Amino acid sequence: MTLPRKETRFLLIALVALLLLPFATMLLGDRAWLLSLSVGSYCLLYMINAQALNVQVGMTGLLNLGPIAFVGLGAYTGALMLTAGDNALIGFYAGFVPELSGHLRWVLFFLDPNFLAYLTVIPVAIVLSMLLSLLLGLPTLKLSGDYFAIVTLGFAQIFYLVVKNEAWLTKGSAGVTDVPALFSFCTGPNRIEFFSHTAHYFFGVAVLAVCLYVVVRLRDSYLGRGLLAVRDNELAAQSNGVNVAKYRMLSFMVFSALAALGGVAMLARAKFVSPNDLNFMESILFLCCVVLGGMGSVRGVLLGGIALGALGEVMRIGLPVVSETIGYEIPAQVRYVLFGMILILVMRYRPNGILPVAAEEHAGGLEKLGAHRDAEPTFFKLGTKG
Amino acid sequence: MGAVLELRGLTKHFGGVKAVQSVDMKVEPGSITALIGPNGAGKTTCFNMITGHYVPTAGDLIYRGGEAEERLNGLRADQIAKLRIARTFQNIRLCPEQTVLDNVRIGFHTRSRSAPWQVLLNTPSFRAEEAEMTASARAFLEFVGLDASQETGIEALLADSLPYGDKRLLEIARALASNPSLLLLDEPAAGMNPQETETLMDLIRKVRDHGITVFLIEHDMKLVMEISDYVVVLDHGEKIAEGKPAEVRENPKVVAAYLGQEESDRRSERLTKVKLEESGADPAPETSASGGEATEASPDAVDGPTDEETP
Ligand SMILES: Nc1ncnc2c1ncn2[C@@H]1O[C@H](COP(=O)(O)OP(=O)(O)OP(=O)(O)O)[C@@H](O)[C@H]1O
Ligand SMILES: [Mg+2]
Numbered sequence: 001m002t003l004p005r006k007e008t009r010f011l012l013i014a015l016v017a018l019l020l021l022p023f024a025t026m027l028l029g030d031r032a033w034l035l036s037l038s039v040g041s042y043c044l045l046y047m048i049n050a051q052a053l054n055v056q057v058g059m060t061g062l063l064n065l066g067p068i069a070f071v072g073l074g075a076y077t078g079a080l081m082l083t084a085g086d087n088a089l090i091g092f093y094a095g096f097v098p099e100l101s102g103h104l105r106w107v108l109f110f111l112d113p114n115f116l117a118y119l120t121v122i123p124v125a126i127v128l129s130m131l132l133s134l135l136l137g138l139p140t141l142k143l144s145g146d147y148f149a150i151v152t153l154g155f156a157q158i159f160y161l162v163v164k165n166e167a168w169l170t171k172g173s174a175g176v177t178d179v180p181a182l183f184s185f186c187t188g189p190n191r192i193e194f195f196s197h198t199a200h201y202f203f204g205v206a207v208l209a210v211c212l213y214v215v216v217r218l219r220d221s222y223l224g225r226g227l228l229a230v231r232d233n234e235l236a237a238q239s240n241g242v243n244v245a246k247y248r249m250l251s252f253m254v255f256s257a258l259a260a261l262g263g264v265a266m267l268a269r270a271k272f273v274s275p276n277d278l279n280f281m282e283s284i285l286f287l288c289c290v291v292l293g294g295m296g297s298v299r300g301v302l303l304g305g306i307a308l309g310a311l312g313e314v315m316r317i318g319l320p321v322v323s324e325t326i327g328y329e330i331p332a333q334v335r336y337v338l339f340g341m342i343l344i345l346v347m348r349y350r351p352n353g354i355l356p357v358a359a360e361e362h363a364g365g366l367e368k369l370g371a372h373r374d375a376e377p378t379f380f381k382l383g384t385k386g
Numbered sequence: 387m388g389a390v391l392e393l394r395g396l397t398k399h400f401g402g403v404k405a406v407q408s409v410d411m412k413v414e415p416g417s418i419t420a421l422i423g424p425n426g427a428g429k430t431t432c433f434n435m436i437t438g439h440y441v442p443t444a445g446d447l448i449y450r451g452g453e454a455e456e457r458l459n460g461l462r463a464d465q466i467a468k469l470r471i472a473r474t475f476q477n478i479r480l481c482p483e484q485t486v487l488d489n490v491r492i493g494f495h496t497r498s499r500s501a502p503w504q505v506l507l508n509t510p511s512f513r514a515e516e517a518e519m520t521a522s523a524r525a526f527l528e529f530v531g532l533d534a535s536q537e538t539g540i541e542a543l544l545a546d547s548l549p550y551g552d553k554r555l556l557e558i559a560r561a562l563a564s565n566p567s568l569l570l571l572d573e574p575a576a577g578m579n580p581q582e583t584e585t586l587m588d589l590i591r592k593v594r595d596h597g598i599t600v601f602l603i604e605h606d607m608k609l610v611m612e613i614s615d616y617v618v619v620l621d622h623g624e625k626i627a628e629g630k631p632a633e634v635r636e637n638p639k640v641v642a643a644y645l646g647q648e649e650s651d652r653r654s655e656r657l658t659k660v661k662l663e664e665s666g667a668d669p670a671p672e673t674s675a676s677g678g679e680a681t682e683a684s685p686d687a688v689d690g691p692t693d694e695e696t697p
Contacts, residue, residue, distance in 0.1 A: 214506065221505040221512070222498035229492050232481035239437055239479075240564060241467035241496035357483070 010299050011212050018044070018205045022198050035317070037201050041269050043309030044204035048265055050289030050305040051211045051298070052258030057287065058296035059219065060251035061231030062141075063149035066156025068282040070129050070256045074263020075273040076163065077125040079176035082117055082267075087180055089117040094184075105185050106195055114184045122264055129260035133252045141248040148248075156283060164275040175274020182268045200268040207265045211258050215298055218254065227251050228296065281336060285312070288339060292346050294353025303354050308339065388450055390415045390568050390599045391436065396445035398431050398623075405431040407623040408445065413568070413616075415451075418590060418600045420610045420631075423620035424643055429603045430476055432620070433570050437473050438463035451567035451599070468496050472566035474557040476573045476603070482546035486532070489545045489556055490523040493563025526563050530555040530589055550577045555589075562593065569593060571602040575609050587613050611635065619643065 018040070025036035053067050082089060093113035100108055109115060140151045163170045170176070181187045182203055186196040218224045226247045229237035234244055267273055285308055293304025315335040323330045346354065389412035398406040406428040413419045421429050434440040436447060438461050447458035452469045461469075472493070480489050498519075500512040524541065532555055533539045540548065545556060554574055561569055574590070575583045587609055594600050604610050610617060610631065617634040619627040621643040627634050634640055 217506055217508060222495055223502065223505055225488065225492055226495060228484060229481055232483055233479050236479040236481065238463035239467055239473055240492050241464045243464045
């Protein structure tokens with residue numbers, strides 16, 4: 001199997017390139033550096049969430065129209081836990097972690113109270129998100145896929161409304177503000193300039209690496225093959241011992257875990273979360289990344305995330321500039337129109353995505369068939385159990 | 387030990403359609419047993435009940451291929467697969483977008499022993515299992531007559547790109563990969579040329595010689611008569627005859643059932659021609675023609691579970 005190895009190389013190169021990006025753009029001056037960080041970290045969120053969605057939609061063929069709810073759950077869990085009781089969680093860690101000074105602060109970054117608090121928040125967010133997917137999935141995953149899509153769509157709307165209206169818990173439409181930064185040296189008097197701008201970015205790269213690892217490991221196992229079989233031929237999957245409902249649930253839970261992780265990464269970037277972040281369009285854009293990249297293709301979805309993430313952020317920053325120069329206010333929604341056009345073009349010319357799984361080395365070779373019928377079997381293990 | 391599989395009064399009704407009506411039969415261990423009958427006789431419906439895709443309206447399914455005697459009624463398809471019953475489908479059901487090798491590896495699903503955490507941590511035991519599975523999958527490809535060598539082989543091709551006959555063989559390889567004790571083949575020779583059918587017959591015998599009981603549905607009478615140890619004939623959902631191939635061939639009821647098929651099913655021509663003069667039975671073209679049409683019109687309904695059946 002040359003396929004996975006080539007893919008591993010691709011993914012490693014991509015991760016290293018992402019790690020080096022801030023150092024490279026630093027040479028271009030401050031403005032370019034900050035812009036690259038802003039666009040880069042935004043892309044990372046898309047890459048993470050699209051990869052999470054890839055497990056459910058791309059690999060299992062189970063359409064989820066409300067992924068943003070699970071990302072939002074991760075972000076809100078983090079925000080509320082971190083800010084609760086006047087940042088009590090961070091205070092708790094600060095209580096018994098020695099205060100470091102100088103370069104030790106970032107060399108021993110894992111001892112930073114803020115970071116420890118974030119690390120505490122992550123498993124809670126993941127568990128909550130998985131519990132929610134379990135609750136939502138149990139009654140609905142036995143229905144046909146279309147019903148499930150509708151249920152997730154409805155759920156995301158309900159989640160949005162609850163977050164917006166239950167202000168006693170979620171701070172309502174104002175959102176949770178002043179969420180502590182990822183490291184104590186990112187803000188305040190002890191601030192280290194470089195990390196205050198890059199910490200969340202590197203955190204995003206780390207989260208993406210975890211996502212990619214989980215997704216690739218899962219896919220190259222009997223679990224992933226079960227998911228793919230459910231997607232490609234449910235009947236064949238069942239007859240080979242795959243419990244379809246269970247595997248759909250598996251994909252939903254893996255998605256929800258990774259999406260919650262993506263939510264925490266989103267929080268680390270913005271240090272703020274509000275109902276506006278739960279926009280339905282975000283769900284659609286994550287889906288677009290998966291479809292554009294190629295359903296189930298880890299590399300393709302990674303590229304899809306980069307493409308849509310970059311486009312979105314560049315337009316968000318660029319549109320006002322353009323509006324100003326031409327003296328005409330271009331509405332921000334124009335970017336959705338552009339996304340739609342790109343999607344149509346890609347679907348027209350590459351209906352299986354930018355980098356479909358099947359496109360790799362399977363072209364041609366049909367002519368090789370036929371002559372090998374009489375080959376004597378050399379090795380078989382029929383009838384031996386296990 | 388008794389029969390590997392026993393059908394007791396097995397019945398399936400689809401609304402008013404009596405697809406299978408109170409069928410009793412046995413599949414003896416180590417045998418090749420054939421289930422034959424005209425189009426729409428209820429053969430595939432029987433298979434679908436055995437493998438848990440349809441819930442029987444009445445009757446019992448007793449299976450003795452595992453450790454203990456099991457009643458298959460009420461089990462899900464995946465639970466039945468775990469009891470080491472494997473099958474192929476009349477309408478080939480591969481994962482078309484996946485490679486040939488991956489299609490075989492799906493067959494190993496019930497035999498994977500690694501826990502999810504071992505998968506995540508990529509432990510040595512998990513890797514060893516994967517490597518063994520891959521090697522074994524290639525061996526199964528070769529066993530069914532598909533070349534699996536890495537250079538010239540077809541393992542990296544998409545299953546969809548295989549010619550029809552090879553798809554059938556691939557489905558058999560996948561079924562064998564689950565290490566079945568009972569293998570159900572639904573029209574394995576359909577769409578094969580005579581030469582391919584010849585090779586298939588050797589393959590089925592070879593499978594049987596490895597101790598796997600084979601239960602097959604087939605329209606190709608040459609194949610059925612040559613390789614089966616026992617033949618059961620269905621017509622309009624009811625069992626009309628059973629016995630050794632030679633006995634069944636002589637049975638006037640069978641001849642009559644197949645005579646009615648003549649127009650719609652050219653595959654049974656050989657049989658009917660031989661028996662045409664001696665029997666002088668009354669052909670009943672209208673019934674069989676309608677059965678044949680239903681099958682042609684909705685292959686999915688015949689081969690797949692309907693909404694009412696989804697567990
Ligand atoms: N899911 C279903 N819903 C309704 N009717 C069905 C369904 N499946 C099968 N039938 C009907 O049951 C009868 C038996 O069908 P079955 O597929 O078992 O025949 P068969 O013997 O396999 O025929 P063939 O040789 O054409 O494959 C047919 O009349 C068919 O239309
Ligand atoms: Mg049939």
